[in-house]
Amino acid sequence: MKLRIRNNSLRFRLDQKDMEALLHDGQVESHTQFAPGIQLLICVARCHQTPLLAATCEAQKITLYVRDDDALEWMQNTETGFSTMQSTGEGNLRLLLEKDYPCLVEREGESDEHAFAWPEEAGIKAHAC
Secondary structure (H helix, E strand, C coil): CEEEECCCEEEEEECHHHHHHHHHHCEEEEEEEEECCEEEEEEEEEECCCCCEEEEEECCEEEEEEEHHHHHHHHCCCCCEEEEEEECCCCEEEEEEEECCCCCCCCCCCCCCCCCCCCHHHCCCCCCC
16 A cells, blocks of 8 residues: 655545555554554545545554445546545545556566556556566
């Protein structure tokens, strides 16, 4: 799973293994270790009682909740993803959930082994990163 944070925007990207975990386990998690005992946990979880997308940030965990029916439909179609705006009380937070496609530029040490194939209509040929 990849998470891109930019200003008031969170973009989550799931590869095929992540989608499989979301389908079978109801959630997928990833963590980044900063120091002994200090890590950031990222989670995408299916939820019956949520708007399309909703995010929480508690302690050292960011969770993106996706409405169960929408997640299941998205996993079976060719749509790249979807987005919504969540009120923060002081503005809006843009939330995006997308399928992860192969890199367009090679990046040493990164693998796109489980990335989704680019849709044919995009006409894009990506490098194997």
